[in-house]
Amino acid sequence: MSxxxxxxxxxxxxxxxxxLSNSALAAAVGLSPSACLRRVRILExxxxxxxYTAIIAGPxxxxxxxxxxxxxxxxxxxxxxxxxxxxxxxxxxxECYLMxxxxxYILRAVASSAxxxxxxxxxxxxxxxxxxxxxxxxxxxxxxxPEPKAQPRAAVG
Numbered sequence: 001m002s003x004x005x006x007x008x009x010x011x012x013x014x015x016x017x018x019x020l021s022n023s024a025l026a027a028a029v030g031l032s033p034s035a036c037l038r039r040v041r042i043l044e045x046x047x048x049x050x051x052y053t054a055i056i057a058g059p060x061x062x063x064x065x066x067x068x069x070x071x072x073x074x075x076x077x078x079x080x081x082x083x084x085x086x087x088x089x090x091x092x093x094x095e096c097y098l099m100x101x102x103x104x105y106i107l108r109a110v111a112s113s114a115x116x117x118x119x120x121x122x123x124x125x126x127x128x129x130x131x132x133x134x135x136x137x138x139x140x141x142x143x144x145x146p147e148p149k150a151q152p153r154a155a156v157g
Contacts, residue, residue, distance in 0.1 A: 001046040006031065010039055011049065018052040063112040064138055068125060069103035071133040079130040080104075086128050092120050103135070114138070 009029045013020060026036035043049045072079050080098070087096045087107070095108040111117035117138070125134050
């Protein structure tokens, strides 16, 4: 799918506020509400927009954020698929990236405390299929994290 400047503008506005009403979005990007809705649906159907989510409070409010480097026993398609399927079952693991370099995956896990992260390490991470090595680093604080602009809730329309 070819994405033009209007589509990029729609995506930019939705990244800032995924709950923006269609009429407010249309006004912001200079389209009629029907044309805007049509474009949003095309962006969703083509996979450019994969979904909408809520951004929760940062690590300061959640407790402990761990950045975890995982090395698998093997890097075959079967091992990668089994690992990725298992990771998706655990909401404590908030992000997972397949990597190049010395680690096969980098994960971001969140826990209420260091003791709670220890339980995640012992009960979840060490039991994921194919894991050979786990290296965890605990974040002390967030220095830079993209946050959406606080905007008043737009009227539905």
